[in-house]
Amino acid sequence: MSPQFLLRRLVGMVPLLLGISLVLFMIIHLAPGGPLDAYVDNPSVTPEALAQIKVAYGLDQPLPVQYLKWIKSMAQGVWGYSIRSGRPVTQEIAERLPATLLLGGTALVLSMALALPIGVVTAALRRSAWDHALTFLSFAGISIPVFWLALMMQLLFAISLGWLPVAGYETIGAAGLLDRLAHLAMPAVVLSLATVAAWSRFLRASMVDALGQDYIRTAYAKGHSPAGVLIKHALRNALLPVVTVVSMEMASIISGAVITETVFAWPGIGRLFVESMDGRDYPVLMGLMMMGSAALVVSNLAADVVYALIDPRIRYD
Amino acid sequence: MPAIDALLLTLAAAAIAPQLETAPPVQAAPLRAAPLQAAPMRAAPIHGGTLTVGLPYDIDTLNVYSTAELGDVEAAVVEGLLAPDEHAKYIPVLATEVPTLENGGIQLTQGGSAMRVVYHLRPGVKWHDGADFTAADVKFTWETVRDPRFLAESKDGSQDVTSIDTPDDLTVVVNYRAISPAFASTLFTFGILPRHLLEGHDLNHDVYNQKPVGTGPFKVSEFRRGQYVVLDRNPFYWRRDEQGASLPYLDRVIFKIIASSNTLGALIRAGDVLLAPRIPYMLAKQLQGARNIELVSGPSLGWVHLDFGLKSGSKLRDPVLRRAIAEAINRAALVKAAGGYPQAIRSPIVPLLESLYDSSPDASAPAYDPDAANQALDAAGYRRGPDGYRSKDGAPLQFWITTRSGEIDGEIGEQIIMAELKAIGIRISADNKSGIAYREARYRGDFDLLYSRWVTASDPVYSVFYGSHGPLNGQGYASAELDAALARMETSIEPAPRRAAARDVQRILAQDLPAVPLINMVSIAAKTRRLKNFTTNPTNMTDFIGIARWYLEPSQAGTP
Numbered sequence: 088m089s090p091q092f093l094l095r096r097l098v099g100m101v102p103l104l105l106g107i108s109l110v111l112f113m114i115i116h117l118a119p120g121g122p123l124d125a126y127v128d129n130p131s132v133t134p135e136a137l138a139q140i141k142v143a144y145g146l147d148q149p150l151p152v153q154y155l156k157w158i159k160s161m162a163q164g165v166w167g168y169s170i171r172s173g174r175p176v177t178q179e180i181a182e183r184l185p186a187t188l189l190l191g192g193t194a195l196v197l198s199m200a201l202a203l204p205i206g207v208v209t210a211a212l213r214r215s216a217w218d219h220a221l222t223f224l225s226f227a228g229i230s231i232p233v234f235w236l237a238l239m240m241q242l243l244f245a246i247s248l249g250w251l252p253v254a255g256y257e258t259i260g261a262a263g264l265l266d267r268l269a270h271l272a273m274p275a276v277v278l279s280l281a282t283v284a285a286w287s288r289f290l291r292a293s294m295v296d297a298l299g300q301d302y303i304r305t306a307y308a309k310g311h312s313p314a315g316v317l318i319k320h321a322l323r324n325a326l327l328p329v330v331t332v333v334s335m336e337m338a339s340i341i342s343g344a345v346i347t348e349t350v351f352a353w354p355g356i357g358r359l360f361v362e363s364m365d366g367r368d369y370p371v372l373m374g375l376m377m378m379g380s381a382a383l384v385v386s387n388l389a390a391d392v393v394y395a396l397i398d399p400r401i402r403y404d
Numbered sequence: 405m406p407a408i409d410a411l412l413l414t415l416a417a418a419a420i421a422p423q424l425e426t427a428p429p430v431q432a433a434p435l436r437a438a439p440l441q442a443a444p445m446r447a448a449p450i451h452g453g454t455l456t457v458g459l460p461y462d463i464d465t466l467n468v469y470s471t472a473e474l475g476d477v478e479a480a481v482v483e484g485l486l487a488p489d490e491h492a493k494y495i496p497v498l499a500t501e502v503p504t505l506e507n508g509g510i511q512l513t514q515g516g517s518a519m520r521v522v523y524h525l526r527p528g529v530k531w532h533d534g535a536d537f538t539a540a541d542v543k544f545t546w547e548t549v550r551d552p553r554f555l556a557e558s559k560d561g562s563q564d565v566t567s568i569d570t571p572d573d574l575t576v577v578v579n580y581r582a583i584s585p586a587f588a589s590t591l592f593t594f595g596i597l598p599r600h601l602l603e604g605h606d607l608n609h610d611v612y613n614q615k616p617v618g619t620g621p622f623k624v625s626e627f628r629r630g631q632y633v634v635l636d637r638n639p640f641y642w643r644r645d646e647q648g649a650s651l652p653y654l655d656r657v658i659f660k661i662i663a664s665s666n667t668l669g670a671l672i673r674a675g676d677v678l679l680a681p682r683i684p685y686m687l688a689k690q691l692q693g694a695r696n697i698e699l700v701s702g703p704s705l706g707w708v709h710l711d712f713g714l715k716s717g718s719k720l721r722d723p724v725l726r727r728a729i730a731e732a733i734n735r736a737a738l739v740k741a742a743g744g745y746p747q748a749i750r751s752p753i754v755p756l757l758e759s760l761y762d763s764s765p766d767a768s769a770p771a772y773d774p775d776a777a778n779q780a781l782d783a784a785g786y787r788r789g790p791d792g793y794r795s796k797d798g799a800p801l802q803f804w805i806t807t808r809s810g811e812i813d814g815e816i817g818e819q820i821i822m823a824e825l826k827a828i829g830i831r832i833s834a835d836n837k838s839g840i841a842y843r844e845a846r847y848r849g850d851f852d853l854l855y856s857r858w859v860t861a862s863d864p865v866y867s868v869f870y871g872s873h874g875p876l877n878g879q880g881y882a883s884a885e886l887d888a889a890l891a892r893m894e895t896s897i898e899p900a901p902r903r904a905a906a907r908d909v910q911r912i913l914a915q916d917l918p919a920v921p922l923i924n925m926v927s928i929a930a931k932t933r934r935l936k937n938f939t940t941n942p943t944n945m946t947d948f949i950g951i952a953r954w955y956l957e958p959s960q961a962g963t964p
Contacts, residue, residue: 119841120843121840122840124843126555126557139553171464173608173613174613179629234664254671349664350667351667352660354631358462358663
């Protein structure tokens with residue numbers, strides 16, 4: 088892979104993100120209502136005062152002007168102020184990022200650590216009791232609603248057994264590594280469950296496909312060990328489509344997980360997004376969505392790079 | 405209570421001092437000692453302890469004027485001149501008495517068309533940073549709140565004041581442009597801002613919104629967005645208990661933000677949350693009988709109603725139809741679905757407002773009578789088809805019903821109403837919305853039937869809801885007769901004419917039926933049995949207004 092290729096792709100992101108931002112900006116403004124609705128119906132806010140508020144937020148300008156102004160200030164690193172809280176958007180987001188990345192990252196690692204062996208085992212031992220049992224569990228994992236599973240886990244591990252805290256990010260005034268892990272355990276498991284199930288099914292299908300190829304038979308014929316064939320020949324080829332799925336998931340980490348965050352009182356990006364959406368807090372929404380879009384674009388590039396690493400036949404020039 | 409509710413509360417303008425939650429304990433709850441009554445004290449209150457509170461909404465700012473939520477945390481930190489007590493009656497806080505006509509605190513001016521309110525301030529009160537609290541702070545609060553550059557949710561009352569005089573440090577004279585009986589429900593009651601810290605600052609972005617400085621029993625130590633707020637005892641608090649001991653009793657209060665009511669229930673059971681105010685009826689039902697947990701219920705000035713969309717072209721402009729719908733609704737079913745907590749009502753003026761409420765039949769909305777409803781619809785030509793649904797001249801009798809999505813109590817009530825209207829042959833489909841989209845529909849009248857609620861102040865103002873130009877009247881209802889009655893009610897400060905006008909208001913609303921009053925809400929708090937002296941507050945000033953007197957008994961082994 089040449090540095091020119093990477094550079095070209097990176098430069099290509101700029102017009103892409105600009106296009107995305109324009110679409111997002113339009114969609115946000117298409118939704119009914121606006122951030123000043125709270126004031127419009129308030130009899131003690133006079134029309135003159137309302138006009139002044141509009142000027143203060145730049146909402147009196149025509150939409151194209153608002154958009155250009157937003158682009159200009161974003162380019163300078165100024166993301167504006169939240170209409171809801173009056174604080175800088177960057178601060179609002181930065182406060183939520185660590186919790187979001189910790190939960191999403193842990194769930195991602197956990198998902199991969201479980202999905203890979205499950206996928207390989209079910210494919211290698213297909214139609215065995217193991218395959219049926221793990222397949223059943225995978226379908227259960229995909230089908231169980233997150234909020235229900237979370238609730239059951241809270242009842243079992245927090246209330247009945249008392250092993251883990253019910254919810255929250257840390258114990259106030261007593262936060263440490265162990266405390267953090269105890270708070271992280273249930274949300275991370277809940278969040279990764281559906282992914283483990285989906286990815287392991289995905290990998291199983293891809294593995295079954297690879298195991299039927301001629302080169303597998305050849306590898307066996309050459310006297311490779313079954314494990315070696317499975318890992319070196321089949322898995323490596325079966326991983327390509329999985330990389331695509333995983334890279335998508337990686338990008339979505341940064342957008343948070345609304346339900347898991349809500350049930351476990353986790354201070355992540357997902358809840359911030361929903362609250363900002365309900366209040367039509369345009370500056371925060373734009374900031375969050377642009378961050379999510381950028382993450383997606385970058386992770387797509389990362390996936391392309393990983394393809395080349397896994398499969399030497401893939402070349403980018 | 406979810407964010408938007410609080411938002412509506414603050415919005416519900418001129419006089420909404422919502423959320424009535426007072427006295428009588430619900431089930432299992434033994435009689436609580438109301439702090440103001442000389443109830444026999446079993447044990448002396450104990451100083452110390454940390455109270456953990458679960459709040460169901462994410463806090464936007466801790467500035468009482470700009471928050472769109474109810475100010476639970478703020479009520480423990482910031483004080484106003486007056487405050488509503490657990491019976492929704494005003495008591496003095498930073499003022500030494502409640503201004504009235506009798507004590508000369510309210511003086512009529514300009515030949516009785518305007519008024520002046522005189523507050524005498526409590527001497528020796530200090531801000532959390534040690535500075536003196538004076539009349540200049542009160543005047544500064546008004547100037548700040550009315551300033552158009554300050555982007556605030558609650559500016560109620562600031563436009564009614566023409567000027568404020570401060571003849572000395574402890575006297576405030578507020579000049580009103582008209583008679584304003586609801587003056588106590590507005591700005592000086594919400595809270596006073598510290599002039600010495602905020603003068604010349606841009607309050608929209610000031611650090612005050614994260615760490616407000618007040619005169620209250622607790623001060624803000626830490627505010628973690630999306631997680632918690634920690635309050636610590638103000639050692640210099642001015643108020644003392646009857647024995648002369650310093651207040652507050654509690655050392656620390658931690659407000660945890662728990663958006664999921666299921667999680668809140670689990671935290672209460674686990675003893676990680678010791679108090680949860682305003683819990684949904686469904687959660688109260690689940691917590692009944694739970695070990696060491698006490699449910700405290702109190703009346704509320706809030707009521708649930710079914711509003712008709714009456715914009716031009718709406719079928720619901722037909723009074724026969726509205727009356728039939730009202731007769732089809734069995735309030736007992738709504739009460740039962742809400743765990744038996746609320747009370748059925750037939751007028752928007754709730755019985756708790758004793759000085760205004762009228763129980764006579766001609767001032768009440770129709771009672772449950774599905775037979776009468778069916779007969780009236782038959783007679784009006786709405787014929788039932790083979791599927792049981794009615795239509796007239798080929799047009800089916802069908803409506804949308806809207807409520808705020810995600811609010812469990814409201815969604816359950818909506819289901820019941822849908823079933824009852826189907827029973828009289830009206831086809832109903834749900835069209836629920838959340839956040840701004842819900843507000844849009846509500847205030848612009850984009851609905852057929854709206855299942856929603858209002859909460860008033862203890863000095864209620866109804867013109868905002870039902871006046872022809874009421875800012876919260878999205879229904880498109882207009883009645884000159886009602887406007888006149890409302891004007892009489894809301895500008896008289898004498899009890900007798902006010903009561904007579906209120907009766908007219910109730911009668912006209914029962915006759916015109918722009919909305920069907922259904923149930924009077926109650927406010928239910930779940931708390932550990934160890935928390936004593938707790939009372940609910942029926943107004944929008946929240947339960948925490950009485951927090952200085954709450955105390956925790958030490959925990960015994962195994963009790964949360």
